[in-house]
Amino acid sequence: MKTDRIITILCLVGAIVYPLVLRDPYYMHMAILVGIYVLLAISINLLLGYTGQLSLGHAAFFGVGAYVSSLLYLNMKIEMWGGMILALFASGLLGYIAAKLAFKLRGAYFVIMTIGIAEVLKLVGLNWVDLTKGPMGLTDIGVPRIDLGGLGVIDFANKVPYYYLILLIVLLCFFFQYRLVHSSFGRAFISIRENEDLAESVGINCYKYLVIVVIISASMAGLAGALYAHYVSFIDPGVFGFFISVNAVVMVIGGGQGTLVGPILGAILFTLIPEWLRFFGNARMAVYALLVIFIVIFMPKGILHYTKWLLRLSRREANE
Amino acid sequence: MVFIQYVINGLIIGGAYALIGIGLTLIFGIMNVVNFAHGEMYMLGAYFLFTFFTKMEINFFLSMLLAILSVMGIGYLFEKGILKPLRRKSIDTVMLSMIGLSLFIQNIAMLIWTPIPESIKNPLPMKTFTLGELYFLPQRILVICVALLLVLFTHLLLRRTKMGKAMRATFQDLEAASLMGIRIDRIYSFTFVLGVGLAAAAGTLLAPIFTVHPYIGNLANLKAFAIVIIGGLGSFSGAVTAGLLLGVFESLGAGYVSSGYQDAVGFILLIIILIFRPKGLFGKIGQTR
Numbered sequence: 001m002k003t004d005r006i007i008t009i010l011c012l013v014g015a016i017v018y019p020l021v022l023r024d025p026y027y028m029h030m031a032i033l034v035g036i037y038v039l040l041a042i043s044i045n046l047l048l049g050y051t052g053q054l055s056l057g058h059a060a061f062f063g064v065g066a067y068v069s070s071l072l073y074l075n076m077k078i079e080m081w082g083g084m085i086l087a088l089f090a091s092g093l094l095g096y097i098a099a100k101l102a103f104k105l106r107g108a109y110f111v112i113m114t115i116g117i118a119e120v121l122k123l124v125g126l127n128w129v130d131l132t133k134g135p136m137g138l139t140d141i142g143v144p145r146i147d148l149g150g151l152g153v154i155d156f157a158n159k160v161p162y163y164y165l166i167l168l169i170v171l172l173c174f175f176f177q178y179r180l181v182h183s184s185f186g187r188a189f190i191s192i193r194e195n196e197d198l199a200e201s202v203g204i205n206c207y208k209y210l211v212i213v214v215i216i217s218a219s220m221a222g223l224a225g226a227l228y229a230h231y232v233s234f235i236d237p238g239v240f241g242f243f244i245s246v247n248a249v250v251m252v253i254g255g256g257q258g259t260l261v262g263p264i265l266g267a268i269l270f271t272l273i274p275e276w277l278r279f280f281g282n283a284r285m286a287v288y289a290l291l292v293i294f295i296v297i298f299m300p301k302g303i304l305h306y307t308k309w310l311l312r313l314s315r316r317e318a319n320e
Numbered sequence: 321m322v323f324i325q326y327v328i329n330g331l332i333i334g335g336a337y338a339l340i341g342i343g344l345t346l347i348f349g350i351m352n353v354v355n356f357a358h359g360e361m362y363m364l365g366a367y368f369l370f371t372f373f374t375k376m377e378i379n380f381f382l383s384m385l386l387a388i389l390s391v392m393g394i395g396y397l398f399e400k401g402i403l404k405p406l407r408r409k410s411i412d413t414v415m416l417s418m419i420g421l422s423l424f425i426q427n428i429a430m431l432i433w434t435p436i437p438e439s440i441k442n443p444l445p446m447k448t449f450t451l452g453e454l455y456f457l458p459q460r461i462l463v464i465c466v467a468l469l470l471v472l473f474t475h476l477l478l479r480r481t482k483m484g485k486a487m488r489a490t491f492q493d494l495e496a497a498s499l500m501g502i503r504i505d506r507i508y509s510f511t512f513v514l515g516v517g518l519a520a521a522a523g524t525l526l527a528p529i530f531t532v533h534p535y536i537g538n539l540a541n542l543k544a545f546a547i548v549i550i551g552g553l554g555s556f557s558g559a560v561t562a563g564l565l566l567g568v569f570e571s572l573g574a575g576y577v578s579s580g581y582q583d584a585v586g587f588i589l590l591i592i593i594l595i596f597r598p599k600g601l602f603g604k605i606g607q608t609r
Contacts, residue, residue, distance in 0.1 A: 054412050056419075101591060104598045107355045108411060112545040113594070119542055151388040164469035242538065248417055253416070282431055289424035296416040297406065 015167055019160045028159040034271045035166035036228050040244075041251045041263035042170075042177050043220035048249065049258035050181055051213050052193030053106075056245045057114030060098070060121050061091040063240035065222025066229035067125065067132065070141045073230075079144045082155075087226035089218045095218025099211040106196075119238050126235035137236030141229050162231060165195050169227065173220055177259055180216070189213055193258075217295045246292075251264045256302030266305055321453040327568055328573045332460045335467030336522040340540055341547035341559035342474060349554020350491045352411060352512045353403060356418035359541030360425040363525025364391050366532045370440050375421055376529035377415040380443035384524045392513045403469040404505070420539065421525020429534040437533040463525045470521055472562055474514070478556065489513060491554055497594035519544075539583055546586035550593050552600030561601060565589070 018031060042063060047053050068090040069083030078086070102113040125132050132138065143156035156162050180186055188209045191199040200206050229235045247270060255266020271292070275286045299306065342361055347355045368387035380384065402421060406414050444458040464598045478484035489497040490507045498504050520542070530536070547566055551558025566586050575583040593600065 063542035072584070101594060104594055108348070108415065109549060111354070111412075111415065112549060113590070115542065116546065116590055120584045120587045123584040127578065176321055246423075283427070286424055286431065289420050289427060292423065293402075293417050293420035296413055296420060297409075300413060306540070 014033040019163055023134050024298070028163055030271065030275070032159060032163055032166055032231055034268050035163070035170050036224050037248065037251060037271050038170050038264050039089060039173055039224035040221055040248045041267040042173050042215040044248050045252045045259075045263040046189075046220070047179070047213055047217045048252055049262070050186065050189040050193060051210060053210065053213075055114040055214075055217075056109050056111050056242070057098075057116070057118035058217075058248055059240050059242065059244040060114070060118035061095060061218040061221035062123065062225035062228070062244060063118070063121060063237075064091045064094050065225030066235050066239045067225075068222070069137075069226035070138045070229045070235055071131065073141055074138060079142065080226070083230075084223060084226045087089060087222045091222025091225070092215045093217035094222075095215045096211065098218070099214035103207060103210050103214075115242065115245075117153065117173060118245060119243065122237050122240035125240055125291070132237070135236060137234055137238075138229075139234050141233045141235070143230050145234075156230075166227060171207065171225070173223075174264070175259070181260070185209070185212070190258075206311075225291070243260065249294065252302075253300065254302055256304030259302070259304055262302050264302045266302065269303065321574075322575070325454055326571045328454065328456075329460070330568035330571030331564055332464045332567070333526070333571065334564035334565075335464045336525050337461065337543060337547060337567050338560045338563025339467050339470055339518045339525075339542045340561040341551065342471065342556060343515035343522075343550045344544045345551065345554055345556065345559040346474075346487075346511055347515040348476065348548055350487055351403070351508050352482070353512075353517070354411065354415045354417060354418065354545075355512075356424060356541060357398070357422040358516070358544055359537030359539070360422045360429075361391050361395060361519040361522040361534075361537075362540040363429060363534065363537035364394065364425065364524075364534065365520030366440075366527035367429060367523075368436055368520075368525050369524040369577040370532055373443065374438070374440050386520075387524050388517055388520045391523075392517040395513045395516035396509060399509050403508070403512065407508075422541070426534050426537065435534055437531040439527045439531050442528050459528055463529070466521070466525055470518060471526050475516065477514075483507075483510060511558030543583075543586050546590045549590055550586075550600055552602040555600065555602040558600055 019028060022028070022031075042059065043061075044055065044058055047055055055081065065087035069080065072078040072081065072083045093240060098114070098117050102110050102117070105113065126134055128134070143162070145156065146154040148154065154161050156165060181189070188199070191202075191204055192206050192209060196206050198207050214264040225239065228239070251266035251270045252263050253266070254270055256262025274284070274288055277287050280287050331453070338356070340358065342357055343361075344358050347353055347358070365387050368390050369383055372383035372386050373380055376383075398421065402417060404413070406417060430511060442459055446457070448455045448457055476484075486497070486502045488508055489500065489502060490504060494504065496506075522540075543566065547559055549561040550566070551560075551562035557602060566589065569589060570582050570585045582600045
């Protein structure tokens with residue numbers, strides 16, 4: 001327990017001083033992307049890790065968040081702060097509708113339904129040209145500036161302030177996740193994952209809890225989408241892409257589903273691995289696919305599980 | 321008259337959809353595997369046809385047969401190499417592995433055939449013949465004829481042969497079937513190879529009508545899933561009906577609403593079906609898998 005706390009504090013300090021040590025724009029860029037993916041991974045982890053429902057359509061919520069916030073900024077001049085909150089509500093609402101529909105079914109049916117929702121939204125994004133500009137995408141999505149009077153200006157167009165903004169939101173979401181899974185809600189979620197029939201028989205309204213967890217998860221994914229849109233300042237219907245959903249699920253499984261830290265670890269690794277694989281040139285994605293298969297088959301408990309196991313092993317050796 | 325023309329065009333494409341759909345529903349129903357690489361088998365069928373027919377200039381029908389057999393061979397290797405070791409794993413694990421596999425096949429196809437879309441020159445004469453005010457292209461007539469023949473062939477195989485009986489028994493009750501001396505491993509391999517063969521056949525049929533590129537499998541996959549759910553799990557007649565229906569609705573949607581949303585039709589149908597009949601058109605109440 002004590003070592004856990006030390007590691008947490010070390011990581012937090014590391015994350016705070018990171019921009020001071022590595023000022024290189026590329027590393028800042030990677031760190032911001034990691035942050036956005038951590039949000040997406042936490043949102044999937046709530047659903048997959050704690051209630052055991054696999055969604056391969058989280059790009060739907062991510063994309064809706066991105067489009068809502070961008071459109072509000074471009075058409076109604078609403079700054080990112082308002083856009084983020086409305087994106088949260090919009091994707092939460094979509095999550096509610098999607099859950100109401102999809103949870104009539106479980107297992108493979110549910111998975112296919114989630115993919116379907118994302119694909120329909122992608123087609124809407126491609127074809128509703130008046131609103132979304134279709135495949136051309138939306139450009140010039142701006143970020144806010146905060147004028148601190150005499151103390152200067154915080155311009156979020158710079159990478160370092162944006163990094164701290166994302167770090168703050170990630171910490172809030174992490175804390176929220178922590179509180180949620182340790183509440184009675186969290187226990188209900190886990191009971192659904194372990195045995196839905198049994199949970200139902202002791203009086204847990206599984207359908208209700210599943211809808212709630214999807215709303216929370218979708219809102220968080222929408223928030224990540226909004227942050228992504230304002231960061232890259234350009235989005236196209238690719239934000240609804242299947243690969244975004246798959247990649248985020250692989251992060252959660254690779255890191256360790258149903259754990260608090262796993263998704264963070266997974267998001268860091270699986271944002272960096274595709275970069276490292278550039279070494280393979282055109283075969284990069286094929287190698288990545290093999291890696292996905294390998295992780296799903298041989299490391300279903302995620303990297304966190306094996307790091308813990310290694311730690312325990314080394315500790316035992318040290319004791320002997 | 322335009323309406324009837326749309327319906328007929330829809331039925332023709334729907335025939336190919338039905339082939340993809342029954343392949344997937346057999347694999348899903350019997351093996352309990354959500355084959356995310358199904359669309360990739362469709363794509364490989366199209367590309368093998370391109371290689372044999374356009375590049376190597378082999379006779380069209382022979383190329384079709386060779387393409388389907390090659391994909392069946394690849395399917396056999398995947399079944400033995402990947403699915404067999406995963407037999408005891410959860411359905412989610414298998415599903416994600418198949419997604420990895422589909423990504424892998426897509427990218428390998430991109431390396432072999434490049435991402436540039438290819439078109440296969442029409443093997444049959446382009447001359448349309450008319451029936452009243454309706455127009456028919458020979459290639460499209462070939463699609464529906466071959467599709468119906470293959471559906472009939474699969475139907476007879478399931479109903480009239482010993483293998484088909486064993487497959488149906490495995491679908492009903494895996495353990496009882498295996499206790500009766502049915503070799504489950506063999507049934508699984510056969511089912512998978514048959515299923516991907518049907519997807520490849522659809523690929524070879526539609527390739528001369530549409531263009532061929534490494535990502536055509538994605539849409540084929542989604543449509544196949546929609547068909548399987550609309551038709552009801554593991555339901556053969558459901559998959560055929562849903563495939564034809566999907567073809568017709570897409571054609572009508574493209575004709576009367578907007579061609580951009582053509583590919584969304586399947587999922588809109590799916591949502592409507594889920595609201596009113598969650599087990600699919602032909603699904604039996606109580607099936608929960």
